[in-house]
Amino acid sequence: MSGLLSGRLAFVTGAGSGIGRVTSQLLARDGATVVAVDRNLDAANATIEALNTKNDHIALEMDVSSSDSISKVLRAVTEKYKRPPTIVVNSAGITRDNFILKMPEADFDAVVNVNLKGTWLVLQQFGKAMVEHNSGGSMVNVSSIVARSGNMGQSNYSPSKAGVEAMTKVVAREFGRYNVRVNAVVPGFIETPMTETVPQKVKDMVIMQCALRRFGKPEEIAEVISFLASDRSSYINGTSIEVTGG
Template sequence: MLLQNKTSVVTGGARGIGLATAQELAAHGSNIVLADLDAAALGRAAETLQTNVVKVVCDVTSPGDVDALVAAAVDSFGSLDVMVNNAGFTRDATMRKMTESDFDDVVSVHLKGAWLGTRAAADVMRRLGTAGSIINVSSISGKVGMPGQTNYSAAKAGIVGLTKAAAKELGFAGIRVNAIQPGIIRTDMVESLRPEILDQKLSEIPLARFGEPGEVASVVLFLASGMSSYMTGTVLEITGGRHA
């Protein structure tokens, strides 16, 4: 029970990596504040958590929504110990075909959303004197860049810079800020890819398989818990060796 009596906020928590993360943190004793823009999916996800859970419909690009999200953690459970900035989506296209709105929307949700979440969580943690942990979900696309993902790759690379800068700003307060970079993880988004694309990507992975959401969640648990108490500003790749 690595997070007994702790409180964790997870954005984009209704499905995929976000839901697996919430389930893993809950399994180790954490209260959960589950956030997503999809209210119906949020309700279904909350039913899978065997812990104290609060659901919050949240647009991570809205400062007001994000402030209300972290306030819900304190109002409901009296603390905020872990913030997982996971919300995101893709709108893939080559630069020639990508619209400006597709670029702006992806960067806003991923990068601005992580910045707002980091800022809001840090403000609460400093006010409460919490030696908290903030985990930002980047992607291996932010390390190597992927064709058709100039928006997504740019946003995910930006999250790395955000994480490292925030770690330097917040270390004095005992607040740790780290990032993860998942590779190909078996989520609904990945399963929707054409078979030939999946086969090509699989051939690039030394472990010869795709990752599971729970394998990402276990790394988030490590960063959220005292097991990583002397780690901040780090970026952990969860890729099966792809692009190592």
């Protein structure tokens, strides 16, 4: 497995924790050089320090909801490596759960700005760099099963992730002619800092509805992301892969 992504430069958002951190680890395991970005630089640094490979990985601070922040990081990456990434993983995401009748408008905006607009901004800026460099590549967006099922208290998060799926299909059509593939992963309930705050009785209910009767592990999402990043998925484009335990 170790050479599957060797020579590739991978860029991972939300790399400071959860799915983003484990994805960084697996991409490095498979030979990629990893640029781990997070709005929490200490967390991104911790991710890089945990990588057991000799590649020239770096951590950078970035706010996906800010186009200025993204362009600054893109410049820094291309200056350091003399090329843009050929693997881009959009896993930055936040929740601000509440019933719609109680949800402040600011909490709706915050979630949409990070989860949906943030993904759009990264696709736009990094996609442009990849197209101009003519190197092809793979972009993977992280959606969520609640984009399809809905979930009480997530009238902001659920549509933000549904938008990510719809956007994936559109951008895949636009980038395909440049040999840049764009796909989405649709995780079910995964053991991450984001799900730690879920009450136990809700977790029990979710587990009873899952065919495998358990939460997923971040590694189980990251393995699919690594597959989509590699040439093993060379004819998979514009699709969403559910990883939910059934």
